[in-house]
Amino acid sequence: MRQLLVFEERDDAEEAAETVAEWHPWLGIPKVVRETLAGEDDAEAAQWLVVVEDPDDRLTREDLTRLDELAEQAGGWREQE
Template sequence: MRHLLVFADRDDAEEVAETVAEEFPQMMPTVVRETLAGEDDAEDAQWLVVVEDHDDTLPPEDVARLDALAEEYDGWRESD
């Protein structure tokens, strides 16, 4: 399973990625920029922290922590 933490600001995404890496050393979060379909303005890009859970073994309390981190920085979590 892949968890996508979505943010409007790059700095927020990078800070959350650092926190995830510290709190979940088994995860290797990456920060990527996602341009919204049909948008020409670079300001409309979202920043994603991609957290791979290859074995789908992340316990519910850790998923809740990812949700809390996202909300703390005015973002949200999506699962893929």
């Protein structure tokens, strides 16, 4: 399962990626990528994503709650793919 933590600021995304790697070293360091919002031409409308790959579905409900809280601290949110 893939979890996406969405942030407006790159610094927040990079900090969250480091935190996730500390909490769950078996996941490795999540990728930080920039995604432009659909229909937006303005570069300022881009979001920063922390891509948390969990191919074995090892993250528990409690882990997902912690990811939600981590994202929310910086005004972000979590999406599941």
